[in-house]
Structures are given as structure tokens and as C-alpha cells.
Amino acid sequence: SxxxxxxxxxxxxxxxxxxxxxxxxxxxxxxxxxxxxxxxxxxxxxxxxxxxxxxxxxxxxxxxxxxxxxxxxxxxxxxxxxxxxxxxxxxxxxxxxxxxxxxxxxxxxxxxxxxxxxxxxxxxxxxxxxxxxxxxxxxxxxxxxSYHLHHVAGKAVALAEFEEFGADYARDIVANAKALGTALAAEGFDVLAEERDYTASHQVLTRHGESDSGAGRDAAALLEEAGIITNMNMLPGDTKAMSPSGLRLGVPELTRVGMGTDEMQDVARFFARALITGEDPAAIRGDVAGFKAEFQTVQYCFETGPAYPGLA
The missing domain is CATH 3.40.640.10 (Type I PLP-dependent aspartate aminotransferase-like (Major domain))
Known part of the structure; x- marks a missing residue:
């Protein structure tokens, strides 16, 4: 379901x-x-x-x-x-x-x-x-x-890069997701699938309240104020898509710009500051921006370059 x-x-x-x-x-x-x-x-x-x-x-x-x-x-x-x-x-x-x-x-x-x-x-x-x-x-x-040939060309480049760098990228994604799940649990969050060490993929799930409570929606909104974009998500027991209890977190982009397992500890602390200790989101947002400013270059590709051209 x-x-x-x-x-x-x-x-x-x-x-x-x-x-x-x-x-x-x-x-x-x-x-x-x-x-x-x-x-x-x-x-x-x-x-x-x-x-x-x-x-x-x-x-x-x-x-x-x-x-x-x-x-x-x-x-x-x-x-x-x-x-x-x-x-x-x-x-x-x-x-x-x-x-x-x-x-x-x-x-x-x-x-x-x-x-x-x-x-x-x-x-x-x-x-x-x-x-x-x-x-x-x-x-x-x-x-x-239509095949949309501009997509075909883009896929060809992505496939060539993945053949060269994909194994390392996939390995580091999974390592980062595992590290984030462990770090969030250590900060006091309810991370799903504890008995299986939280994840074997790129995703981590956190529950923030009772089923259908909207706690996931509220957590996502508060994190956005703090400069962190997440995805509210239904979890087992939820029946209302717009008032779910959970968050779905993914680490591919963080990995692609060079973050590793140590940085996942920092990310988990930002979450805790916003959702557990209740700090001012505006203050957290500044710290998040400063943290992210150190990771602005695309990795795992033939030619590294700005991850967000025009947004710096």
C-alpha cells in the first residue's frame, strides 16, 4: 500500500x-x-x-x-x-x-x-x-x-560517467544513508527499521507523531524555515496523505556535492536543533547556509564544476 x-x-x-x-x-x-x-x-x-x-x-x-x-x-x-x-x-x-x-x-x-x-x-x-x-x-x-533526443544525449553522458564513477557513488550514498540514520537515532529521533540498522539504500525514514497526526507535515515545514528541504511522507498506519506522521529523507545530492559520513552527523544535529531543542529556525538557517557553502562542487563526474551555477 x-x-x-x-x-x-x-x-x-x-x-x-x-x-x-x-x-x-x-x-x-x-x-x-x-x-x-x-x-x-x-x-x-x-x-x-x-x-x-x-x-x-x-x-x-x-x-x-x-x-x-x-x-x-x-x-x-x-x-x-x-x-x-x-x-x-x-x-x-x-x-x-x-x-x-x-x-x-x-x-x-x-x-x-x-x-x-x-x-x-x-x-x-x-x-x-x-x-x-x-x-x-x-x-x-x-x-x-518521441524519444526526446536531448534526453538521449544526456543519458549517454550520464551512463558514461556512471560506468566510471557509479560504483563509488552508489557505495558512498548507502554509507551516508546508514550514517544519517544512526546519527538521527542518536539525537533522539524515531528512525524506522532499527532492527535492520535503518536502511540499505539512499533513504531514511523518521516518525514524528501518531498516525495521521500531520506531524510529518509540520516537521517538514519547520525544517524548511531552517533551510532544510525534506519530504513529508506517509508511514505504516497513516491513511491521510496530507497529514502524515513521517519524513522521507534522501542523501544522493548531499553525496554528489562531496559530503561524507562525518557530515551526516552535522546534518542530524541541524535536525535536532530544529525539531527537538526548538531553536530559532532563522538562526539554524544561517548555520545551514554556512555549512552548505563548503559543498558547492559536483563530484563523481568527468569534469567537476559548480553544483548550482548562478545561485552562488
Whole structure:
């Protein structure tokens, strides 16, 4: 479900519903932030879906894909893995390998953990010619009318840079996310998935109040006053998208401009000053600006340069 981390496009109000597809969500284990493997496999066998879709917008840990893909293939379902948020981690060998773990097709954004222009990729290693034709027609004329060649050129450069620097970038992203989760917990925040050391991806989740309390929305607003941009987010138990209890935090941009695990301690302290000790956001904002001023150069690329040209 969306509250458990599913993407809104997988919901009834998104692409699934717009195409008139029936939707059944997987049972979820909140403490591990992953599907209940046995219950989800049994659900797949009972419902016999055409598509078993895996992937999240809150994506802390690899999906137990091999077990669930096996159940899907037993009933003739195609397995789709939405790697929008974690494509760069997959390409950098820091997450999982969906196509080798049972996925028939994998989609992914080219502008999240994979650091390229706005857009995406669709990948499959299927040798089923009919399936290949269906994928091609689903793209054109299904959802796209043009390749947008300026994006193709940008993706080519991003792919070349990622081949050279991507493994280091993905490794450092995961290290920074783990460090941020640990540091936030040490500052007194309720960081989800403590039993799994908080994260194995680029994201960290924090809960700031009771379900549907709006505490996540309020925390995001206060942090913005302090010069820190975050994403309010539904967490397990929330039912209202506009008054969630949590925040979803990501570290790719901080990593891309050269921050490391030591700086994650500083970031966590800024959070604590704003949300726990209740300091004046204006004072914190000045300190945040001074801190960020030391990190203004894009890293992990052929030619480093200003990260924010024209904004200095």
C-alpha cells in the first residue's frame, strides 16, 4: 500500500487504476519494511495475477524477490520491478539484481539515484519475442510519442560517467544513508527499521507523531524555515496523505556535492536543533547556509564544476 511505501502510481488513483486493473496489495512487515514473504507468496498463488509488481517510493531494503518471483511464475504472472528510486544503487552493485532474481522487466528513473536527466529506462532480458513486442508497443504508441533526443544525449553522458564513477557513488550514498540514520537515532529521533540498522539504500525514514497526526507535515515545514528541504511522507498506519506522521529523507545530492559520513552527523544535529531543542529556525538557517557553502562542487563526474551555477 502507499502507507507501506508503495508508489502512488501503483495505486487505484494512479496508473493501475487508470488502466482499469484490479489491485491487491502485499502483506507488510513494518519492523522490517518489506513484504511478508510467506503471506505474499500465498496471496500471489491465491489471486493468480497477470502482473506481480514490486517496487516502492519508500525503498529502504532490497525486495525478497527470488521467493516472490517464483510464486508469480508458478501461476503464469509476469514479474515487474519498479527500480525508479534505486536504479543507481542497482547499477552500482549496492542493492540487488532484479533481472537475475526473477524479474521479467525492470523500469527505473534516470534522475534519482541514477544521476542523469529527467526520464527513465525499461530493461528486460526476456527472449520471449511476443513479450518484447508487447513492451515496445506499450512504450510507443502506448505512453510515448518521441524519444526526446536531448534526453538521449544526456543519458549517454550520464551512463558514461556512471560506468566510471557509479560504483563509488552508489557505495558512498548507502554509507551516508546508514550514517544519517544512526546519527538521527542518536539525537533522539524515531528512525524506522532499527532492527535492520535503518536502511540499505539512499533513504531514511523518521516518525514524528501518531498516525495521521500531520506531524510529518509540520516537521517538514519547520525544517524548511531552517533551510532544510525534506519530504513529508506517509508511514505504516497513516491513511491521510496530507497529514502524515513521517519524513522521507534522501542523501544522493548531499553525496554528489562531496559530503561524507562525518557530515551526516552535522546534518542530524541541524535536525535536532530544529525539531527537538526548538531553536530559532532563522538562526539554524544561517548555520545551514554556512555549512552548505563548503559543498558547492559536483563530484563523481568527468569534469567537476559548480553544483548550482548562478545561485552562488
Amino acid at each position: 502507499t502507507a507501506d511505501g508503495g508508489h502512488i502510481s501503483h495505486a487505484r488513483m494512479g496508473a493501475v487504476g487508470l488502466r482499469g486493473l484490479s489491485l491487491v496489495t502485499y502483506p507488510w512487515v513494518e519492523s522490517r519494511m518489506e513484504p511478508d514473504i510467506d503471506a505474499a507468496a500465498e496471496l500471489i498463488r491465491e489471486t493468480e495475477p497477470n502482473i506481480a509488481l514490486f517496487g516502492q517510493s519508500v525503498f529502504l531494503f532490497p525486495t525478497p524477490l527470488e521467493e516472490l518471483a517464483a510464486a508469480a511464475h508458478e501461476v503464469g504472472a509476469k514479474v515487474m520491478y519498479d527500480a525508479a528510486h534505486v536504479l543507481g544503487l542497482i547499477a552500482g552493485n549496492q542493492f540487488q539484481d532484479p533481472l537475475r532474481e526473477g524479474a521479467d522487466v525492470m523500469t527505473g528513473s534516470s534522475h534519482k539515484t541514477f544521476p542523469g536527466p529527467q526520464g527513465g529506462f525499461l530493461l528486460s532480458d526476456s527472449d520471449d519475442a511476443k513479450f518484447q513486442r508487447r513492451l515496445n508497443s506499450a512504450i510507443f504508441p502506448g505512453v510515448c510519442s
